[in-house]
Amino acid sequence: MKLDAKIPEGPLAEKWSKHKFNLKLVNPANKRKYTVIVVGTGLAGSSAAASLAELGYNVKAFCYQDSPRRAHSIAAQGGINAAKNYRNDGDSVYRLFYDTIKGGDYRAREANVYRLAEVSVNIIDQCVAQGVPFAREYGGLLDNRSFGGAQVSRTFYARGQTGQQLLLGAYSALNRQIHEGKVEMFSRHEMLDVVVVDGQAKGVVVRDMVTGEIETHAGHAVLLCTGGYGNVFYLSTNAMGCNVTAAWRAHKRGAFFGNPCFTQIHPTCIPVTGDHQSKLTLMSESLRNDGRVWVPKTKEIAAQIREGKIKASDIKEEDRDYFLERKYPSFGNLVPRDVASRNAKEMVDEGKGVGSSGVAVYLDFADAIKRLGEDAVRAKYGNLFDMYYQITDENPYKEPMRIYPAVHYTMGGLWVDYNLQTTVPGLYALGEANFSDHGANRLGASALMQGLADGYFVIPYTLGDYLATIGPKAVDASHPAFAETKKAVEERIQKLLSLKGNKTVDEYHRELGKIMWEYCGMARSEEGLKKAKKMIQDLKADFWKNAIVLGKNEEFNQSLEKAGRVADFIELGELMIDDALDRTESCGGHFRIESQTEEGEAKRDDEKYAYVAAWEYKGENQAEALHKEELKFENVKLTQRSYK
Amino acid sequence: MLSHIQTVNSKLTTANCIHMSGNMNLTLKVWRQPNNDTKGSFVNYPAQNISPDMSFLEMLDVVNEDLVKKGEDPIHFDHDCREGICGMCSLHINGRPHGPKQAITTCQLHMRSFKDDQTITIEPWRATAFPVIKDLAVDRSAFDRIQRAGGFISVNTGGVPDANAIAIPKPVADEAFNSATCIGCGACVAACKNASAMLFVSAKVSQMALLPQGQPERYKRVQAMVAQMDEEGFGSCTNTGACEAECPKEIKITNIARMNRDFFTAKFFKQEEA
Ligand SMILES: Cc1cc2nc3c(=O)[nH]c(=O)nc-3n(C[C@H](O)[C@H](O)[C@H](O)COP(=O)(O)OP(=O)(O)OC[C@H]3O[C@@H](n4cnc5c(N)ncnc54)[C@H](O)[C@@H]3O)c2cc1C
Ligand code: SF4
Ligand code: FES
Numbered sequence: 001m002k003l004d005a006k007i008p009e010g011p012l013a014e015k016w017s018k019h020k021f022n023l024k025l026v027n028p029a030n031k032r033k034y035t036v037i038v039v040g041t042g043l044a045g046s047s048a049a050a051s052l053a054e055l056g057y058n059v060k061a062f063c064y065q066d067s068p069r070r071a072h073s074i075a076a077q078g079g080i081n082a083a084k085n086y087r088n089d090g091d092s093v094y095r096l097f098y099d100t101i102k103g104g105d106y107r108a109r110e111a112n113v114y115r116l117a118e119v120s121v122n123i124i125d126q127c128v129a130q131g132v133p134f135a136r137e138y139g140g141l142l143d144n145r146s147f148g149g150a151q152v153s154r155t156f157y158a159r160g161q162t163g164q165q166l167l168l169g170a171y172s173a174l175n176r177q178i179h180e181g182k183v184e185m186f187s188r189h190e191m192l193d194v195v196v197v198d199g200q201a202k203g204v205v206v207r208d209m210v211t212g213e214i215e216t217h218a219g220h221a222v223l224l225c226t227g228g229y230g231n232v233f234y235l236s237t238n239a240m241g242c243n244v245t246a247a248w249r250a251h252k253r254g255a256f257f258g259n260p261c262f263t264q265i266h267p268t269c270i271p272v273t274g275d276h277q278s279k280l281t282l283m284s285e286s287l288r289n290d291g292r293v294w295v296p297k298t299k300e301i302a303a304q305i306r307e308g309k310i311k312a313s314d315i316k317e318e319d320r321d322y323f324l325e326r327k328y329p330s331f332g333n334l335v336p337r338d339v340a341s342r343n344a345k346e347m348v349d350e351g352k353g354v355g356s357s358g359v360a361v362y363l364d365f366a367d368a369i370k371r372l373g374e375d376a377v378r379a380k381y382g383n384l385f386d387m388y389y390q391i392t393d394e395n396p397y398k399e400p401m402r403i404y405p406a407v408h409y410t411m412g413g414l415w416v417d418y419n420l421q422t423t424v425p426g427l428y429a430l431g432e433a434n435f436s437d438h439g440a441n442r443l444g445a446s447a448l449m450q451g452l453a454d455g456y457f458v459i460p461y462t463l464g465d466y467l468a469t470i471g472p473k474a475v476d477a478s479h480p481a482f483a484e485t486k487k488a489v490e491e492r493i494q495k496l497l498s499l500k501g502n503k504t505v506d507e508y509h510r511e512l513g514k515i516m517w518e519y520c521g522m523a524r525s526e527e528g529l530k531k532a533k534k535m536i537q538d539l540k541a542d543f544w545k546n547a548i549v550l551g552k553n554e555e556f557n558q559s560l561e562k563a564g565r566v567a568d569f570i571e572l573g574e575l576m577i578d579d580a581l582d583r584t585e586s587c588g589g590h591f592r593i594e595s596q597t598e599e600g601e602a603k604r605d606d607e608k609y610a611y612v613a614a615w616e617y618k619g620e621n622q623a624e625a626l627h628k629e630e631l632k633f634e635n636v637k638l639t640q641r642s643y644k
Numbered sequence: 645m646l647s648h649i650q651t652v653n654s655k656l657t658t659a660n661c662i663h664m665s666g667n668m669n670l671t672l673k674v675w676r677q678p679n680n681d682t683k684g685s686f687v688n689y690p691a692q693n694i695s696p697d698m699s700f701l702e703m704l705d706v707v708n709e710d711l712v713k714k715g716e717d718p719i720h721f722d723h724d725c726r727e728g729i730c731g732m733c734s735l736h737i738n739g740r741p742h743g744p745k746q747a748i749t750t751c752q753l754h755m756r757s758f759k760d761d762q763t764i765t766i767e768p769w770r771a772t773a774f775p776v777i778k779d780l781a782v783d784r785s786a787f788d789r790i791q792r793a794g795g796f797i798s799v800n801t802g803g804v805p806d807a808n809a810i811a812i813p814k815p816v817a818d819e820a821f822n823s824a825t826c827i828g829c830g831a832c833v834a835a836c837k838n839a840s841a842m843l844f845v846s847a848k849v850s851q852m853a854l855l856p857q858g859q860p861e862r863y864k865r866v867q868a869m870v871a872q873m874d875e876e877g878f879g880s881c882t883n884t885g886a887c888e889a890e891c892p893k894e895i896k897i898t899n900i901a902r903m904n905r906d907f908f909t910a911k912f913f914k915q916e917e918a
Contacts, residue, residue, distance in 0.1 A: 019649065047801075050801070051800075051801040054800045065724055065730070065732060066722060066732065066783070067784065067785070067787065067788050067828065068788075069731070069791075069828055070724055070725075070730040070731060070828075071731050072724070072725065072730075074729050074730050075725045075727060075729050075730065084807070086808060122802070124807040125804050125805065125806055125807045126799075126801060126804055127807075128804075128807040128810075128857070129797065129799045129804035129805070129857060130796070130797055130857070131820075131850065131851065131852050131855050131857050131858055133817055133820045133821040133855070134807075134817075135817075136812055136814050136817040137814065139811060140811030140812050140813050140814065140817075141808045141811055142808055158821065159821065159825075161825065163729075164729055164825075164827070165824060168824065171791075172791070172795055172797065173796065173799075173801070175788070175791050175795060176791040176792075176796040176798060178792050179792045179794075179796075185788075186653055187785065187788070206714065210777055225761035237726040239725045239726065239730065240723060240724055240726060241724050256767060259647075273695075274695055274697060274698075276695060276697075276698045276702045276703075276705070276706060277702070277909050278699070278701065278705055278726065279726045279727075280700050281726075281727050282727075325716075325877055388749055390728075390752045390754065391699075391752075391754070393754070393756060402899060412653045416708065456801045456802075457801070460801065472756075479751065488808050493714055500715075502713075504709050504712045504713060505712075506705070506709055507709075538685065548712055548713070548715070548717065550712060550716075550718070551717055555678070555679065555778070556679070556720060556777055556778040556781065557720060558720055559712065559717075560717065561902075566843050574746070606800045608839055
């Protein structure tokens with residue numbers, strides 16, 4: 001199969017407008033004859049479901065939480081980018097495009113990224129109209145701030161809970177359509193498979209998580225808006241329920257997986273305290289606007305800190321190494337995430353880490369408090385400081401925060417073309433679930449932008465083209481593919497429930513996480529990856545023999561839910577390793593220790609690796625096939641990223 | 645804002661006083677109920693060797709992992725983000741929604757807030773409108789239905805004015821924001837002896853009533869949402885203030901006053917709009 005990204009012809013700035021004109025339209029009277037299945041109600045799913053229903057399509061929406069409002073988008077803190085140029089500081093659609101392409105280390109498609117930047121301005125308008133209470137200035141207009149990797153202030157925010165406010169906006173639009181009867185909402189439903197009829201996606205199999213009933217739902221198209229798979233690392237900033245199941249099941253039904261090894265490790269998270277740790281908490285990147293990152297200059301001083309003999313505030317100014325400011329004078333503490341994370345790891349590896357574990361660096365607000373006053377700092381970051389205090393029992397107004405990188409976001413995801421369609425016709429992927437816009441590294445405040453761009457402004461156009469092509473004929477839910485897929489799901493559940501071994505599913509998950517973090521985390525090597533591959537294969541075999549899964553299907557059964565998700569994570573883990581092995585260059589968040597510059601920065605190999613790796617599933621325990629989508633850069637010049 | 649600073653600082657001194665170093669052994673008295681059709685009861689479980697740095701839910705994870713190893717059904721509870729924002733976690737802990745500390749959710753509660761040898765009683769939210777699904781998990785879909793009845797501004801995607809077309813005075817925007825911070829957890833209902841949902845509903849009504857974008861449907865919205873609230877079987881408000889005291893997001897009861905005002909205005913003067 002040849003990958004066709006379907007990128008429209010013509011100059012970059014005109015591609016999207018021309019494409020919109022060329023897309024077929026569905027006659028307004030026919031729209032109500034179509035049913036669209038939307039799995040996931042985060043920013044991508046809610047915005048898509050609401051917008052499609054407004055157009056007149058019937059929508060069935062699903063989420064695993066008890067309410068669509070709780071999707072993981074709710075946890076986003078820092079903000080959302082848009083090229084509004086309200087500050088008159090030189091921003092433009094082109095600059096946002098350029099920053100995103102460069103930030104992604106030239107591993108994203110120009111056309112997609114340009115479109116993202118283009119529609120970003122509409123997103124803010126839409127949200128404000130819905131009543132999203134963005135931060136404002138005294139004059140009553142919207143406030144902005146700058147965010148990691150950008151030299152202009154283009155980030156809109158809502159205190160430290162931008163995600164919740166944007167999601168509540170999209171949720172309210174969704175609610176309105178549920179009220180109108182255009183969207184049928186299924187909460188506490190987990191999607192477990194896609195139904196493919198004659199090569200086209202025509203439905204899903206879901207489990208009612210309260211009763212255990214396995215249901216099939218038919219539709220003309222299926223949109224997966226199911227978020228990222230960072231929980232493959234066990235510890236991440238993702239919510240506990242975030243999973244790869246929907247995407248992975250789709251992958252097994254023919255959807256290629258794009259760049260699975262591209263994961264983002266966020267530099268500012270609260271460090272791990274012990275084995276009991278179930279998740280990690282992000283401290284918003286916006287903190288790097290005013291906080292300064294440092295470690296003690298020498299190992300000896302760091303050792304005294306670790307032993308509790310001295311406090312951070314005891315360390316004299318000349319004994320501190322503000323390593324980001326030192327190494328990257330022009331970006332300082334605002335370097336992109338991958339760079340900040342890798343540098344923190346380097347300091348810890350050199351023995352300069354702080355905190356009792358030594359696996360942390362400082363993020364210090366003393367200067368900001370001196371410059372702006374404690375009240376101003378509180379107004380900006382108060383809730384983040386509170387959160388830090390709740391977790392660590394330490395007061396960040398007095399002592400610097402301790403932070404360390406943690407898995408945060410997955411740039412990889414289902415491969416999609418310019419229309420957001422996967423390699424299975426009729427099956428689409430939106431938001432973090434697709435691979436499309438962030439290349440090898442995502443810039444801060446760009447995921448919210450992408451989720452809402454996909455849902456509000458891209459899919460309403462591109463889906464119409466497909467629907468017009470297939471026509472409004474009702475989907476035949478009695479086609480044997482529905483019953484067969486349902487049966488496969490039921491069999492897998494029974495197989496899981498028959499596992500009565502001696503190891504808990506959490507133990508497997510933790511083990512998987514350790515392998516991934518160690519060998520497929522911030523630094524990767526051929527040797528380590530090969531070792532990890534074997535370890536994961538062994539883990540998988542062991543899981544299907546010795547895991548403990550309790551209870552029955554016909555009940556609310558969190559033991560079963562977890563087991564299904566972890567089983568999928570194990571398989572995904574192996575694919576991530578394969579992908580990381582294939583890409584012997586370093587780029588963005590993917591750092592191969594064999595490929596670095598003399599200064600220890602990531603070294604790309606554009607000759608060999610300017611492609612998207614799209615993996616095709618070939619069957620149980622078979623090696624996946626790699627397809628390459630060449631990336632063509634017609635507008636930007638590929639340069640080695642430099643934030644010096 | 646200022647009161648907030650003081651809470652933070654005072655919390656810190658208290659926390660320092662009771663700071664735990666060693667691990668704890670506790671007894672959990674947990675409500676177990678297989679489903680809504682079966683009667684539930686309390687069951688005691690030991691929670692041993694608990695680190696004060698664990699969150700309350702991590703402590704439950706540890707207990708659950710032991711149960712699973714023994715082949716016993718783990719304690720079911722709702723949770724997701726584990727950072728106090730999704731509103732999915734609940735739990736009545738020693739008689740208080742979200743436990744003993746002010747202004748946080750259960751997932752943000754840490755074991756350092758408890759004492760060695762303590763017995764901790766854990767129950768689900770109790771309210772007719774929130775039926776138990778299993779153990780500690782309840783059905784809060786009534787909240788969704790109230791929002792669906794009118795908790796939105798009727799704009800379609802596209803064709804809206806520029807975001808800066810309407811200036812909103814910062815104090816108004818901030819006040820709307822304070823109401824908008826509600827996470828829909830339901831602690832207000834659980835805290836109220838009448839199981840009233842007034843705090844939750846009024847927070848949403850207020851956010852939109854304060855913003856210029858919310859004006860066109862202001863009176864229609866409040867009537868629709870209140871009608872749905874009544875239909876769901878939530879109790880009436882007798883101004884005890886328990887909701888405000890237990891709300892993890894410190895939503896103020898002034899929202900209820902604002903909603904009542906709008907509701908009566910709608911009822912007596914603007915019926916034609918409803
Ligand atoms: C702590 C944190 C802070 C962040 N801060 C920012 C920020 O400041 N700015 C920014 O731009 N980005 C931020 N991000 C990233 C951003 O929040 C996410 O990438 C984005 O919100 C993802 O949105 P989504 O709609 O794709 O998926 P999600 O919001 O994760 O939604 C996934 C949906 O899919 C459903 N689902 C999943 N699997 C299934 C299944 N099998 N069956 C049924 N339903 C399923 C879920 O129920 C949910 O409704 C942050 C991320 C984290 C973790
Ligand atoms: S008002 Fe407070 S207690 Fe009630 S649902 Fe909202 S956040 Fe929870
Ligand atoms: S789990 Fe999300 S608020 Fe507690």
